[in-house]
Amino acid sequence: MRAHVDPGICIGCGLCVSSVPEVFRLNGDGLAEAVADGPDDAVQNAIDACPVSAIRKA
Ligand code: SF4
Numbered sequence: 092m093r094a095h096v097d098p099g100i101c102i103g104c105g106l107c108v109s110s111v112p113e114v115f116r117l118n119g120d121g122l123a124e125a126v127a128d129g130p131d132d133a134v135q136n137a138i139d140a141c142p143v144s145a146i147r148k149a
Pocket residue numbers: 096100101102103104105106107108122123140141142143144145146
């Protein structure tokens with residue numbers, strides 16, 4: 092599954108980066124971005140766990 096992070100909503104907490112590092116990374120602005128497809132369950136867990144609901148399916 093491909094994910095998309097809304098940079099206007101992400102607060103850069105790093106949770107998604109810690110939980111699914113093969114998909115998410117923090118960019119130069121300190122905000123998360125999705126850089127690769129990931130397993131559906133892992134991406135869905137990141138979507139569900141984001142405290143500000145900044146991640147969605149792309
Ligand atoms: S979990 Fe949500 S708020 Fe935290 S870095 Fe990831 S996208 Fe941003």
